[in-house]
Amino acid sequence: MTILLIANRGEVVVRVAKTARELGWKIATIYEPDDRQSPHIRVGDIAVEVDSYTSIDSVVEAALRVGADIVHPGYGFLSENPEFAKKLLDLGISWAGPSPEKMRLLGDKIEARRLAEQAGVPVLPWCEALDVGDALRCAEDIGYPVVVKASNTGGGRGQRIARNGEELVKAFQLVALEARGWGKPRIFVEKFVENARHVEVQILADRYGSVVHLYERECSVQRRRQKIVEEAPSPLTARRKKLRSELLDYALKLSEYAGYDGIGTLEFIYDPKSDQFYFIEANTRLQVEHGVTEMVTGVDIVKHQLLTGLEKPLSLRQSEITVRGWAVEARVYAEKVLSDFAPAEGVVTKLRMPSGPWLRVDSIVEEGYHVNPKYDTLLAKIIAWGSDRLEAVKRLEIALKETVIGGVETNLDLLRELLASEEFVKADYHTLFLEKTLDRIRRKISEKLQILKEIVSRINMPQLLHMKTPNVRLQGIRWRTYGWLAASTRSRY
Template sequence: MTIRSVLIANRGEIAVRIIRAAKTLGIRTVQVYSAADADMLAVKLADEAIEIGPPAPKKSYLNIAAVIAAAKRAGVDAVHPGYGFLSENGDFADAVVSAGMIFIGPSGDAIRLLGDKVQARAVAEKAGVPTVPGSDGRISSLDQAHAVTAQTGFPVMIKAAAGGGGRGIRIVNDPAELDKQFPQASAEALASFGDGGIYLEKVITRARHVEVQILGDGENFVHCFERECSLQRRRQKVWEEAPSFLLPADVRQKLCDSAVALAAAVGYRGAGTVEYLYDDESQTFYFIEVNTRIQVEHPVTEMITGIDLVQEMFRVAGGASLSVRQSDISVRGHAIECRINAEDPARGFMPAPGRISRLAVPEGEGVRFDTMLYEGYMIPPFYDSLLGKLIVWGEDRAACLARLSRALAELKIEGVPTTIALHQALAADAQVAAGAFHTRFLETWLETEFAALGGRTAEVA
């Protein structure tokens, strides 16, 4: 069926992004919001807005009953979950469908299958996708854990089977540490995800984090090439690029083909991301997980391919086939995204809610700023500190970095400390320019290079 109206079950910049994509397609938009978000930009832009609860996410954005009730009240055809919150909750997807609406994403069964990292790993192996050496499924005892490490060696990661976004991971370096961390990791996984299942994976030293954007309509499956996501702090992405600039052409082809094979193996519908670790020395990639939703970093893929991924999600969910074939998709130029957060690097990146007193957004060819901000907006203290994403495109990576430096200098967000100066320092760093980084690079760089620069945002300084 054609989607005529949609409820956005999210907040912040992704809600704004979805509303704009929907309006381009002529779709009526309904925005839910908590009591703390009555003044957010998405509420102002939507055709209708409905309050669903108090500030606490569990009582609002994570409250399935409240979201479904709002969708029924608004009489929408579909629900878009964005990222985070309920976006990878199979029960929510099922509830939307049971209520007679379209869930803009894969089925609840697909979300549960791919959201369980152990099951996803098994699917990947069956599809012929290389996986990181580790346990064969979930493990429930220390004896099993020690048997695995006897094969893989140390260090290893203890990973929550139901984890995501870099959460639920512990690195252990020897048998004694494994004895201590194993029961704690299981208890933490149960408390955080409602599932105490864990498994082990070998740590790939100096690995890079590379992910492939996939699209599927249940019968046809394509990739939109890959993204480089190795600049991370506490396993949370800070800076992303597309394409991954150091991949040999043959490795890129194998990587992207493997992601499509995995999508086909589960009959994937919608947009998703297959994530990998890549070992530069051996030119080997290993499957990590599948994210069954739109990603924060999706704009860099849009910038190099010209495909509007959110619009494609709407079309597929409405019953249409993919509007592109693999032969239609090619890479043009290079794109970089900087996540701009309301955090104070001088104080351990402490979140810093407050009122935006000034906002100046850079403009010009190849510059995009996805944000929820406007002057006078009060950032509430209850949610993620992401303010927006500065995305810049260039004919090649060098041109992109030069344009990024200019755009960062023009971006002004006053009233709260931000991470703009962090990205300015990264854009000017010789190692970053050379691509000489990996998943552990940024944390060391913050302690050395950034600290030497003062480690402070321009606003605070």
């Protein structure tokens, strides 16, 4: 029996475990000492303590202890670390990802840009900056506004917009400081596109030269340069077939030129002025938002990632892949929306997740779950499918209204307001859409909170506390077990 070690925590462990169970594999999980109560541990057949989720030596030792045949890195932590992948491969343990060489080639934003230029794929004007002086000269050549980026960061970190020289100096210093957590930073300056759309293409490739795409996703709704709402297909390209064809051709062209050999995502910026897509970076791992693509294509991306990691050939041809309907995802975070999205901490005291035939909920949260801001505070990904965009958005709106998470602050109100906004309904948004409408949305949230406070203040609380609660047992209808977790835990217990 194949033994899989999932080198991560949280909902991605549950997601990967579901596919591994379907393949008939045995599953091992890992945990840090501070994370020994996390529900993701229960998904596996065995759990091993490691010093840290980012300790290569400790995680490799765990893989050896359980006799792992293959390691899936999830996302974050060591998922894009070529040294980690190489160490496993050198020990005869398969890696559910591209080869270390391809990770180095495409994982570095500067090298990936150079490769795209060689492949004939459009990129925005840019140049590497060794110091502030270089950055200033580069910005003068390119023309403001620009964005200062680190080549080795992820998750929206290590990038700042600058609209003049004074802002550029500050941006360079902040990016350099922020990027140190990823090792020695390399910094570059790139032309900033106003009212840009962020669209990415999902790629599947194997070790034998086969490459296919699973069409595109739109990820333009972001806060602090991090995605919070994604949809597939993109509203921009779905109604413009020629533009979509150009985008998909660019993605295949770059993947084939690079000799890419795993699943990956190629990210592009759309400039409405030039009506052109430009390549910005590649992700050599599973994306958080992969679920929306799975919902519209019916393709299990994780399955292909695991099997190509074992050097199996792709079992899909491009002609077999089609898009059916529309899917929209909302990421539910524990965060303080009214306090600049600071991470929130607490214990989940009440939980009700939505359910329905058109919904998918990826989460590990349960009542009693401790949200630790030491880790990513993603609580759930709620995905709705519809026959068209309007239906998918409406179903997601209803799902978010049904969702209840008590005991910790979340961004649920923000997501509800976003989906109901005229801009989102009309798909007339861009990467700074939330930033420009945030004050309006925050005012609405504050007004709602004030109304709730007034209602609570008028309630006779002592009398309320002595009232008998209705005989409704939410546990009886298994609100705690849903989505991928339901499938995984049923097979285990």
